Amino acid sequence: CAKTVVINPDREIVWRDLRPTGWSSVDTAEAIRLDLRDKVKTDGQARFVATGYGRVSVPFADKCLTEISCHAKGAAALFRTDTLNVVDIGGQDTKLIVIENGSVLEFAMNDKCSAGTGRFLEVMANTLAVTPAGLCEMAEQGDVTRISSLCTVFAESEVTNLIGRGTPRENIAWAVVDSIAQKVKTQAAKVALEKGPLYLTGGLCDFPFVCERLGKAFGREVRTMPDARFAGAIGAAVYASAL
Template identity: 50%
Template sequence: MIRIGIDIGSTATKAVALDGEELAYTLVCPTGFSSVDAAEHVAADFADHDYDVQELPVIATGYGRVAVPYADKVVTEITCHGKGASFLFGGDGAVLDVGGQDTKIINLRGGRVVKFLMNDKCSAGTGKFLEIMANRMAVTQDELSALARNGKPTTISSMCTVFAESEVISLIGKGAAREDIANGVIESVVSKVCTLASQISAEQYFLTGGLCENNYIIERLSSHLKAPVTTDPRARFAGAIGAALCVE
């Protein structure tokens, strides 16, 4: 049976068609200003690939889940990311979902969510923070990580994105090397994620979300946590996969 899962995040919308245990089709696109428009884009794109959202079971999750008029049901992000991570990785561990708006730590045991934590409402320690800082430095997020790998340790201490951006502007004004500033930006995000993750005891970690192909951040997370961090290119679709798995 083909099931469709849609995860409308604050930054990106992810959708999958799950055929049994196989990913038959995936889509990722910017959410943009309107979650409703994003949902309509998913419907049109899936129709072009012979997946009719009016005929197939559809479950929605994410920031804009209530904006999917053709969804049969909406399910919380925690449940969906837990199911999606269990599908992709199996085993017990803690899911690190670094999203655009928030960061979630989800403890999985026997494929079930037993505990979860979320960061506060500030975007520091999220993908949005990296996006803002990369834009400030006129580089892509991949370029930011490449610079950071060659940088010297630099402290960006503020817990608030606005004040942290001011710190970056100050460092730029003082002539600090771009590599050093980038290093400070990445370490700031990684340390915040790991501080949250340290509240859940786990022997292994699974990274989901848009940073799942950022090798440098994966390395730094593993170093801070002193434990392996496993990921997969499909892990950006964990929420959508979990949503599809919620079809009864």
């Protein structure tokens, strides 16, 4: 999805937008630009920063920045604490970012396999004939069940086998969400997390059971908020405000 955030000089969010990217990131960016022109009063003073995989598809951007920089800046703006262990579960990758006083100390990305990402959840939800939100709600009613593979292709095969054995969908959904948490935990071995809670950003922040399983996997409190799904866009907007 393409996410857009507009902030005012006081860094308050005045407009936010989320839409499917579709087949053309360039067309989506142009549609967003037209919506901004029609719906947001900028007095011609607006500055644009693009980030994410589609940042090269935003020709009107004044600057392009990496996801890590923008997600770190956005998380710091949202959660307003000096030390942050950020877990961002996006559609195409999962990021762990350690932030101290607004600066990135270290990070790790899972960008070569969709396991542990929002895309993994979508694939598993399709296999179970539910929406991602429906899968997470269903998982809350499930019993402990495990998916051993950390590869999306093999995990989907495991889910198919569980279905064939008559395993309740709720149990399979439980296994899917837990598998995401375990994948993130494995990835966390690449960074030295600071003490304290995890801060969840990205599209899965709306699902309480994801937070619960992450908390169990890490043995830590997991904090989030609705606008955390826009963390990268918020960070880009904060950077744009300084141009």
